[in-house]
Amino acid sequence: MRPELFEAGAALVPGVALWLSYPRRSWAAAVCLGASLAVGGAFLAACPSSSRSGAAMAAGAAVLGTILAWRLCRRREADYAAGAARLEEVRVQRARFGSELARLKERGQSAEREHRETMAVYGMVKSLAEALSWEDVRPRIEAAIEQYFGAGSEYAVYVSGLRDEGEVRPLCLRGLKSSPGSSWATLGRLLQEQGAAPAAPKVFERPERAVGMPIREGQELLGYLYARVPEAAASQAWLVKTQAFASELIVAFKRVKLFQEMERLSELDGLTGVRRRGAFDRRIADETVRAKTFKTTFGLMLLDIDHFKSLNDRYGHPFGDQVLKRIGAVLGATVYDTDFVARYGGEEFVVLLPRAESEGARRKAEAIRDAIEAEVFSIGFETVRVTVSIGLAHFPRDAATPEELVAQADGAMYAAKSGGRNRVVDCEALRRR
Secondary structure, eight states: OOHHHHHHHHHHHHHHHHHHHTTTOHHHHHHHHHHHHHHHHHHHHHSOGGGHHHHHHHHHHHHHHHHHHHHHHHHHHHHHHHHHHHHHHHHHHHHHHHHHHHHHHHHHHHHHHHHHHHHHHHHHHHHHTTOOSHHHHHHHHHHHHHHHHOTTOOEEEEEETSSSTTOEEEEEEESOTTOGGGSHHHHHHHHHHTTOOTTSOEEEOSSSOEEEEEEEETTEEEEEEEEEOOTTSOHHHHHHHHHHHHHTHHHHHHHHHHHHHHHHHHHBOTTTSSBOHHHHHHHHHHHHHHHHHHTOOEEEEEEEETTHHHHHHHHOHHHHHHHHHHHHHHHHHHSOTTSEEEEEETTEEEEEEETOOHHHHHHHHHHHHHHHHHOEEEETTEEEEOOEEEEEEEETTTOSSHHHHHHHHHHHHHHHHHTTSSOEEEHHHHHHO
16 A cells, blocks of 8 residues: 555544544444554555655554544543433432422312311301201301312211101201112111111212211210212221211200200290290291291180189199199190190190191090090099180181181180080181071
């Protein structure tokens, strides 16, 4: 090979090595270095002595240039590796920060949710403290449930003794279409089928995911809360949440029940066990408004114990009290649950018969008269029988106001006494005379 061509080729080797090794192929530069050493050594050995010095310089320059290209490539690889390491570190930190941010966000949402639930319970407790009837309690509980469990919650809140003692009825009912929790009867059957007692918390997995939570104080069942579990919620977590809510209802339920009991006792006559005169005045006013609004009727029965003053004078006031008490019991046992019995004053009683027709009211009055006449009172070795005189009036046939109706019944009662006592007189019969 001519020395000029070798020198020209040697001059190109560093550039070729740099080009081949770009961007991070140090092995290409190493190959070029090896090739430079091999070719340069072979050429130096074969070239004439006169051209050896120039060839040696060209070969050395090629080798040094190739070494420089290899070093540059190695530095690029090191820089790239360092950059990749830094990038990976940044990625890891970013993932860690993202995870921490998500955790903080979840914690914030959880804190916000807990705050909302706490405020819902606090607001409910505060508002329920002012509620003294089930009508006042109902909308406040519904609002609290919407805030505590979320909009669209499906639930039922049952109350024991809402109308009758021992009877469980729904106070609040939302959603639950075709659900066993939509009535106490079906819910009771479901509890029985699954071997659960109403007094114990229960997680239902079939026929639907729901929780049941008793509202009770000691052994007394005040009510029951049934709630469907949302799809995204865990049943046990929902049970704990429901239990926390139900526990706040205990005081409110007890307060309403206590107030109702006090109200009931304040309306009851202590001797006879029937309602007092004031309760009757309120009831007949309400019944009159109801009858006018819905175009219905009702009957009024006023009865007086015959010769009661003579009984007191002859046998003493304790015997008279016994008679009053027994007649109160007979009246309570003879009328329907929807009827209203009150002591009008002294030995007079009044019975309100909602939706009763005139003939039905007369039959009821005769049944009461017969029942009282059949009662036997004993004092010492003597037996005493008591009779009553009963006057009947009917709304709206005989009067347009409560006061007029009572006056009509009172007139009929005195007509019964004047006619010989122990009888029933309808005020309509007086008008036909």
